[in-house]
Amino acid sequence: MSEAEQFRIREVLRIPEIRAAMLGTFVIMLGYGILSPVLPNYARSFGVGYDSIGLLISSFSFARLVSDPFVGRYIDRYGERGMATLGAVWVGVSSFAAALAPTFPLLVLFRALGGVGSALFFASLLSFLLRSIPSRRTGRVMSVYYASFNIGFIAGGPLGGLMAKWFGLASPLYIYAGACFVAAALFWRTIRNPERHESEVRRGGIRRLPWNRAFVTVLVVNGVYLWMIGAIFSTLVPLFGTSDEVGLTIGGVGIGLAIATATELACLYPAGHATDRRGRRAVLIPALAGLAVVTAGFGFVSTPAGFMVAMALLGVASGYSGVPPAPMLSDVTPEELKGSAVAVFRFVGDLGFVIGPLVAGWSAQAFGFTASFAINAIPAVIALGLVLSIRETMHARRGSDEGRGL
Numbered sequence: 001m002s003e004a005e006q007f008r009i010r011e012v013l014r015i016p017e018i019r020a021a022m023l024g025t026f027v028i029m030l031g032y033g034i035l036s037p038v039l040p041n042y043a044r045s046f047g048v049g050y051d052s053i054g055l056l057i058s059s060f061s062f063a064r065l066v067s068d069p070f071v072g073r074y075i076d077r078y079g080e081r082g083m084a085t086l087g088a089v090w091v092g093v094s095s096f097a098a099a100l101a102p103t104f105p106l107l108v109l110f111r112a113l114g115g116v117g118s119a120l121f122f123a124s125l126l127s128f129l130l131r132s133i134p135s136r137r138t139g140r141v142m143s144v145y146y147a148s149f150n151i152g153f154i155a156g157g158p159l160g161g162l163m164a165k166w167f168g169l170a171s172p173l174y175i176y177a178g179a180c181f182v183a184a185a186l187f188w189r190t191i192r193n194p195e196r197h198e199s200e201v202r203r204g205g206i207r208r209l210p211w212n213r214a215f216v217t218v219l220v221v222n223g224v225y226l227w228m229i230g231a232i233f234s235t236l237v238p239l240f241g242t243s244d245e246v247g248l249t250i251g252g253v254g255i256g257l258a259i260a261t262a263t264e265l266a267c268l269y270p271a272g273h274a275t276d277r278r279g280r281r282a283v284l285i286p287a288l289a290g291l292a293v294v295t296a297g298f299g300f301v302s303t304p305a306g307f308m309v310a311m312a313l314l315g316v317a318s319g320y321s322g323v324p325p326a327p328m329l330s331d332v333t334p335e336e337l338k339g340s341a342v343a344v345f346r347f348v349g350d351l352g353f354v355i356g357p358l359v360a361g362w363s364a365q366a367f368g369f370t371a372s373f374a375i376n377a378i379p380a381v382i383a384l385g386l387v388l389s390i391r392e393t394m395h396a397r398r399g400s401d402e403g404r405g406l
Contacts, residue, residue: 017132020190021125022145024183026152028088028121031179033156034163035095035172042169046104058354059108063115065350069206071123072343079193080128085184087121090114092180099173119346127342130330131194135394136276138327139283143272146322147265154261206340214332214393215341217386221284222325222345223352224383225318231356231376232295232314233257240298240369246307256308260315267319279392280324280331287320288387292380299370321380331393352379 043053075083094114101107133141163171209215240246241253248256275283294313301307325345333341356376363372 017191018129018141018145020186021129022148024084024088024186025125025145026148027179027183027186028091029149029152030156030159031172031176033153034160034179035176036153036157036160038160038164038169038172041164042173043104043107045169046107048104052104056104056108056111059112060115060118061350061354063112064119065115065347065354067116067119068123068343068347068350070343071120072127072206072340074120075124075127075339075342080124080131081187081191081193083120084124084128084191085188087117087119087124088180088184088187090117091121092177092184093117095173095177095180099170099177123339123342123346126326126346127339128191128194130326130333130342131335131338133330135327135331138330139272139275139280139323140269141272142326143268143275143323147268150261150265150268206344209337209341209344210332210334212332213386214328214390217383217390218325218328218332218393219345219348220386221288221321221328221383223348224288224379225321225325225352226349227352227356227379228291228295228318228321228376229356230353231360232298232373233260233318235357235360236298236364236369236372236376237311239364240301240373241307243369245302245369246304248304248307252304252307256311259308260311260318263312263315264319264322267316268323271320271323274320275324275327276394279394280328281387281390281392283320284324284328284387285384287317287324288380288384291317291321292377292384295377295380296374299368299373328393 039057040053043056071083091114094110094117098107098110098114101110129141129145130138160172163175237256238250238253241248241256242250271283271287290313294310294317298310298314301310329341329345330338356379360372360376363375367375
């Protein structure tokens with residue numbers, strides 16, 4: 001990375017509010033990463049079967065999905081500062097309660113309640129960033145934000161096993177709760193509510209959104225991106241890597257995922273820079289095309305070396321595909337509807353993340369891995385077609401950015 005790019009990253013992190021958002025997200029995702037590898041074994045300590053473990057894991061995501069459409073009105077009414085703080089505290093309290101849960105049903109209940117707080121927290125932060133960042137910087141700031149998200153989660157994984165070994169299986173839940181409380185204090189001290197339009201507290205925000213082709217395209221692209229994360233990275237890649245076609249161990253698959261994560265992290269800031277400089281479509285078109293091609297071709301891999309190369313390419317395509325949707329959402333949404341737009345944006349993304357693994361598992365079982373990878377490349381092709389059908393959105397907000405402080 002050049003010195004100029006390093007300077008630009010430092011410039012982003014000099015903004016106190018954005019630095020707080022990044023640091024708070026890193027702290028929460030560090031706690032979540034610590035919890036993630038331990039939670040299934042903690043569930044097993046209640047004497048339940050694998051189906052019940054699946055229920056526990058999915059309860060958090062399902063509650064977040066159901067909550068997504070409703071959090072926008074509260075963000076519009078009470079502001080990002082209060083709602084981000086409340087969401088972080090909510091998740092912390094639910095995690096603390098889960099650590100003390102005497103029965104498995106209560107554990108599932110408390111974990112599900114945490115999903116509601118997660119929806120409120122992340123929607124508030126995204127709304128804050130999109131309201132506060134001038135259009136010319138949105139891509140770069142979002143790339144650094146996603147990097148803090150990913151690095152926190154990655155760093156937490158190894159720590160989770162150690163914490164569980166040293167302090168017991170419930171300890172990561174306490175650590176996660178503590179991380180949430182630290183983040184909440186950070187948000188309350190640092191984040192300030194952006195200026196709001198007087199009409200933002202009115203009801204019906206979702207109905208008043210600009211349901212034109214550009215707006216729908218942004219939603220679809222975000223849903224497809226998270227579909228690919230859930231279907232490919234979380235489902236097909238682990239299964240295919242350990243199959244007879246490739247013959248890797250679970251550890252080998254972990255190396256492949258680490259390679260993909262490394263290439264994705266390496267691409268995030270260049271993707272953000274290109275998104276701001278060349279345009280959202282200019283980045284998304286080749287990224288979605290590459291994502292479709294790599295995904296469709298993944299099923300033809302037959303060696304461990306080919307698997308690792310494919311994972312590296314998948315990480316590059318994922319890195320460049322993940323940055324532009326949020327800046328595009330900011331471009332096409334009026335300022336007074338940002339909270340409602342973020343809520344719908346996150347709902348569609350979470351919906352893709354939930355449906356993608358279901359389709360991936362079904363298609364792999366019914367047709368085999370080669371066909372399943374091809375089937376799960378189709379959403380990327382659909383998203384690509386929609387992006388090709390709209391004009392560049394980057395210039396929509398340039399006039400309104402004049403004079404903004406960030």
